[in-house]
Amino acid sequence: MQTTRRSLLGGALAFAGAAVTGAPMVRGQAKPRVVVIGGGAGGATAARYIAKDSKGAVDVTLVEEGQTYQTCFFSNLYLGGFRSYESIVHRYDRLASEHGIRLAQQRAARIDRDKKTVLLADGSILPYDRLVVAPGIDLKYDSVPGWSREAEDLMPHAWKPGRQTQLLKARLDAVPDGGLIVMVAPPNPYRCPPGPYERVSMMAHVLKATGRTKCKIIIVDPKDRFSKMGLFQEGWEAHYPGMVEWLAPSVHDGIKSVDPKTNTVVTGFETYQAALVNVIPAQMAGAIAREAGLAGASGYCAIDPASMKSAVDPNVFVLGDACVAGDMPKSAFSANSQAKVAAMTIRAELTDSRAFPARYANTCWSLIETDDGVKVGGRYEPTPEKIKEVEGFVSKTGESKELRKQTYEESIGWYAGITADIFG
């Protein structure tokens, strides 16, 4: 730690005294080209920071197949009735109008790492000097026996944003009093560690607020414990007594199968007949990253902790949920933080801008019930092995109502802040 600080200081002071040295420009072309695949928390932030900070010196193209972006973050608050759907939908136009980013609103079909090009769905080819790959996750449709892509409307996942999120809300609203909801929780590592449990809280909130207190939510979990476990369990007990039951593998003896047609979930111990089943399957990096050979056996992409460069290709950076970010969780906050390190590194490589040591941060807020917000987070630094947590914090059980309310209000501020930081 001391060494890091010292080298930073030394670097900064040495720079302050010296004239700017020759830039490592890409020779033989007017402007260096950066292509970013994925306009989510990671990719859009990277595109915006590279374009904004290079002030036109770098040609940035953002490839995103969606016309708009629906945030997964705060989608649970939409489910709970705390946010409108419109409030979690964001547009890309300011990235183009304010920072001159070229938008390619279509699917990136293939990356050719030897030729340094990206093939788009319409057949056009984008050459790059540096490529940022931030496609988020793909779902492992075969990870829950009986469930499939065809069955995702019968047993929604709502783990990729948009239509699925709206479907889950409609299905929740239709659950009769006394009905059973089963959540099949995902195995590690997955997008948003506290997300499933915040979702259960929001479901319980809606049921309670609409007088459906005879309903029950059972979480069948492949994990022995989960993020902010003590905080969620305390909150469920206090706000939704008898309504939420979490089952560890030792209790349910394994998720044997689900039947989407009959809404049944079979575990080693019991068969549940449910009014609504929310299957959150295992996950992996988005297809474009895996097909380009950037992912390892884990299904996610190894990176250099100091720069976010792919471990297998120095011209490619992998950000957000698709990468293996050491101790950082897969969150929008993390993706946004990683994007800034990548953007800084890319600018330093392609223009005459300064390079600084990488640093990362994350905070994940969760809402348990109205004005009852909790958070977990940390600071991270690169080590040769991984991005390592150097300091962390988590809300405590038994905190005052005032503090919990403040924490919730802080999360509202964070959402406004991060979406402005991502989309301009």
Place this chain on the structure above:
Amino acid sequence: MRNTKKATILLAAMAVDAGSSGIVSGATPPPPIARVIEGDRALGEYLSGECVTCHQLSGNYDGIPSIVGWPAPWLVEAMNDFKAHKRANPVMQTIAGRYSAEEIAALAVYFESLMKQPPR
């Protein structure tokens, strides 16, 4: 060109950081009272990426206070208070705790430069 700016107000920061920050090894440290830190704006701009995830660059308030255009001493004082756990928020304690006096100076100079008048 580097757009540095003297932030003499950083004596407080130095006091808090004394002992942990080893300025440049080998250099003779000046007497503490005369220590002046150059707020490195470019460093501040990079580090600010961490702040603006929550504190909006527009200066808007939606639950997290604006820090845009704050006079540098305010930010230094706030960061030092978080660092010393004199202010309560664990997010800010964690963030401030890892910053050196030089980094705090850089951030202070950067945020001060964003607007001439403080927004309060």
